[in-house]
Amino acid sequence: MPHIDRRIYEHPIITFNRGKRVIFYFEGHPIEAYEGESVAVALYALGVDVFSWSPKFSRPRGPFCMIGKCSSCFMTINGVPNIKACKYPVREGLVVERQRGWGLLAKSSILEDYKPASSEKIETDVLVIGGGPAGLIAALTAANYDLNVVIVDEHFKLGGQLLKQTHKFFGNVELFGGLRGFQIAEELAKKIALEKRIRVLMSTIAYGVFRGGYVGVVGENAHYIIKPKALIIATGAQEKYLDFPNNDLPGVIGAGGAQTIMNEFGVKPGESALVVGSGNVGLIVAYQLLQAGVRVRAVIEILPEIGGWFIHAAKIRRYGIPILTRHTIKYVEGDVRVRKATIIAVDEKFNPLPGTEKEFDVDLVLLAIGLEPDSRLAIQAGAVVKYMPELGGFVPVRTRFLETTVKNMYIAGDISGIEEATAAMLEGKIASLAIVSRLVDTSRSSKALEEAEKVLKFLWEEYRASPLLLRAKRGKEAVTISINELEDLRKKFPSPVSFG
């Protein structure tokens, strides 16, 4: 058992209030952890870098995304294999094991006790999948018009990626501008808790949409079949991967994954880091690493210009962190964890320039090369999607009110194309108000529509007017269609399901 303590005890922004101490077992060793931590974080905090070995070549694997999207943290927990350790809260007495190759269901007494969970049927007005900024605002908006709402979220805490944002938000004060991301999450979670019309199903996954307008949702010992009048999918995004030798070594982590480790859970992701990608995520994570006491050797960027906003770049430059444009990562080395990263300059056509290699002794390589909308559930439901590089990948085609080609199925937030949390909240509001206008009586319906138009106007004409958001705006314009076009698409590609 490694004896390292990576927990952060002093941080300039966040006070980590750790929960009650619990003991669980990792390969026979008792492990101390704190309630509210995930198994993955608790192990990482003690210096466990290898979470499993790959089936074919037995290569070590460590966590990558830390938000349940990549499966690189699979472990066997209480005899059940392939559990995402990053989404599994620590509990007294858990038995955690690493997998060598495919996990196997143990024939242990633990499993003999397993009874199939009974199914609960739930009827509701609105089902929101994803408890991040878009989903929470959508839920609150609908509840505000007296609709019943169910929120499904895979994590054990509400807030989505707001939980790991320590910087203060931009926008304006009405949109929580000036508050830090995790503070916004706290505020929203408090409001949700006070709403009697909102039911929250934490640690659950929506695994499929079915004929007749049912959504299947599963938790550890729970199963729900939910029939909503309308569905809002706000599943967010996952981090993109980059191709380079040894990119699967533990220590190559998504920038967002590192944010979860250090900002949500207060654990140092490493000692010395190289950040790949200078978009806002890369720049912000570099600054946050500095705040967490991690040395940042450089941020590299393949383009000739910095990708993100100048102000975020200035924040790290003034502490001497170099941003190396026209550079890419060549490979990383290490046995069970990254030890060294080699970068190389590129020419105008992005061809590497031999002889320009530079080496960094780092134990952390953070990939911040972009996000990809998590549109899997929408695709499974039969929504027509389009590949939009400007938006990060496949996104459902939608009306300006964010309805997809599946009737009464809406999207909001990063699933509709990557922007940031403020835009996600505005989209959550728009989708929800559109649904409200269909479900409430006429007088309140027109009020909801009016409100939606106001938000639409602000989002498209003021917020997205920023030249720095132009690429995403163009992308969104290209997949936003009229009602007539929507009807045509529905005829051409009829979905087997609809809601309402």
Added chain:
Amino acid sequence: MIYVEKFTFRETGVIKLEELKRLNLLPPQERLLKGPVAILECPEEIPCNICVPFCPSKAIQMESIIALPKIVWDKCTGCGICVAVCPGLAAFVVDISKQDADYVTIPHELLPVPRVGDKVMILSRSGEILGEGVVIRVWERNKTYVITIKVPKGLGLEVRAILSKPLK
């Protein structure tokens, strides 16, 4: 010699004084010599206007949420509220009106937080160590520390960060 230079801050992450000047973000020399005044190093049309409602003197104007902030120089009192609230940590107050030294007020979100009287390393926009300064005021708002440092004369427009000890 007359030539129009391209802005380079998007390549370097460091903005030059003349770039700030061309964008109307630098107070005129007469104003600088009158006493403390804010400089918002916010040169891009990002969707943000947080500083506008928070300025107690209503000195900051913005035509739309994406416009560049504009300070009415004579209304600005150099109070430093914008330094505390700007989410981009892009607001500073400088005072180059004194004979003996310049004074710079910066946002600070790193540990350790220096105390009044501490000697600290002063850093430029590119992280270059410019020398030593003395902390003369420290206050906090939602975990952003607003720190005023006395720096050698001539460095008021250059110092943009401090460190109590060198980074690892």
